[in-house]
Amino acid sequence: MRLTILGGGGFRVPLVYGALLRDRGEGRVSHVTLYDVDTARLGAVARVLADQAAGVEGAPEITATTDLDEALRGADFVFSAIRVGGLEGRAADERVALAEGVLGQETVGAGGIAYGLRTVPVAVHIARRVAALAPDAWVINFTNPAGLVTEAMSHVLGDRVIGICDSPVGLGRRVARVLGADPDDAWIDYVGLNHLGWLRGLRVAGRDELPRLLADPVALGSFEEGRLFGPEWLSSLGAIPNEYLHYYYFNREAVDAYQRAERTRGAFLRDQQAGFYDELTRGDGGAGTGTGAGAALGAWNRTLAEREATYMAANRDAAGIGERDADDLESGGYEKVALALMRAIAKGERTTLILNVRNRTTLSVLDADAVIEVPCHVDRNGALPVAVDPLPYHAVGLVTAVKAVEREVLAAAESGSRASAVKAFALHPLVDSVAVARRLLDGYTAAHPGLAYLRA
Structure with missing residues (x-):
């Protein structure tokens, strides 16, 4: 291949x-x-x-x-x-928003x-x-x-x-580990949009083990999402949210932590990766710490370790939970998801993966073409979403609101409509004013020449 x-x-x-x-x-x-x-x-x-x-x-x-x-x-x-x-663009995205007091x-x-x-x-x-x-x-x-x-x-x-993402996979692995289950043997009931989903069950041999975890505050506080959201909130939800939902459930605290941080995440990665690429390209093309075999890989490994250790640092600061535990440093392994997806399609090695695919009839609150993130059966014919239980109303509200925002972004990108772009900002649950939305678009068009197409 x-x-x-x-x-x-x-x-x-x-x-x-x-x-x-x-x-x-x-x-x-x-x-x-x-x-x-x-x-x-x-x-x-x-x-x-x-x-x-x-x-x-x-x-x-x-x-x-x-x-x-x-x-x-x-x-x-x-x-x-x-x-x-x-990454300079990402850093600018963060600066413009934080200047308006939003994420x-x-x-x-x-x-x-x-x-x-x-x-x-x-x-x-x-x-x-x-x-x-x-x-x-x-x-x-x-x-x-x-x-x-x-x-x-x-x-x-x-x-x-x-579409693929490693967040749901990483969440599923952490929950399975706490429950003493093998992630490869567990069925993960996960549903939502990308970076806006909930783990609602983890079945092993046909039995849902998640209620056992939700009833145990000590176990809930033993892994990253439990520490981030707090056992009491997870018990109230009856589900384990994707880590990115911390921006919604604890928005004020997250924005405050970002504003107090020495550098935003984008600025940190911009500077870190600039150092990495410079190390590999300066001088005679060596890797800075040595030009022998393996020097480039060594530099990459060191940079990756620092990147993973500092992931969502501002959110952990907002939650008062300190540095990441060693057990939480393992990523969801998006590269493994990609490989499994390729082999399933190319070789017919049927598997089940959490993927971003068109909804079809999976979630009744969304139309057939809306891309959602759910478990899918994958084979030579591609990925087919499995049937899932309906979303609870609190999740319906967030999912449909954010999907409406995405649709306005698509409309703006297709038509060049400035009005659609403003509407996308204004409709987002984390932007609290149409006036702020207009100022955000002004700030972003000034920062990004690539947005000059928004004229109509």
Whole structure:
């Protein structure tokens, strides 16, 4: 199989390549094409991948290009992990929002809307090039905001674009671990939108074990989401929310923590990754701490460890829970999800994964084309969402409100309508004023040349 990675100079590409190196199954990926607009970043990541592949028999061949059409031709799968505007853009999203006293996180609230407004037009262009040059390819989308971008691309590619996220997988693993269950043997009842979902049950051998956890305050407080939300609130909800719901349930505290932080998350990652890429490209092309074998991979591993340890630091500060526990540092493994998804489609290895797909009739409160995040059965025909119980009213309110916001973002991206963009900001549950919405759009258009299309 041939895999193309869009955003091939991105920091997390080695995670995907590492998963490919561990795959020894028949018909595994034999060639990876890295596409990026930044040649220096492409070169740096290629050095890390070369270190990873050293001594691995049958390691997938790597090529790199800055030509999108060249990257897409002949691809069986296209993994999209682009970041329009880079980390500087993310930092600007945070600054503009916080100046108005609202949240600027990259996928939630004002920041997520700004990111979506500049990303959707690019994602739609990519979808059209895939349709023209690789019509039989499947697109696996990890570009944020993942649900919104997947829905935008589905208007061109239909069900041949599937969104992935590691948050639900990581949550399911942590809950299973606390309950003493093997995550691979558990059925995770999870439903919602990307970064807006709830784990409502965890069944082992047909029995739902979640009520046992919800009735045990000590056990609830023993893992990251329990500490973040508090056992009392989780018991009241009767579910374990995705960590991103902390921005909704504790919005004032989260905004205050972001405003007090020395740097926002985007600014931290911008500076951290600038140091990493500089280390791999300066001087004679070595890795700073040494130019020998494995130096590039060593630099990447150190940077990754720091990145994971500081994840959602402002939220933990708002909740007063301190640093992450070692058990919580394991990610959901989006690269493993991507590999399992590819193998299920290409080789017919039927599996069940939590994915971002078109709703069809799964949630009655949304239309058929709305992209949702739910467990799906996956095989050669793609991903089919499973039937789930209806959402409780409190979840219906959030899900439908945020989906309405996403639809306004899509309308603005398609038409260039400034009014639709303002409406997207104003309708979001975390933006409390139409006047603030107008000022947010003014601030974002001033910060991002890519939003100049919003004129109508």
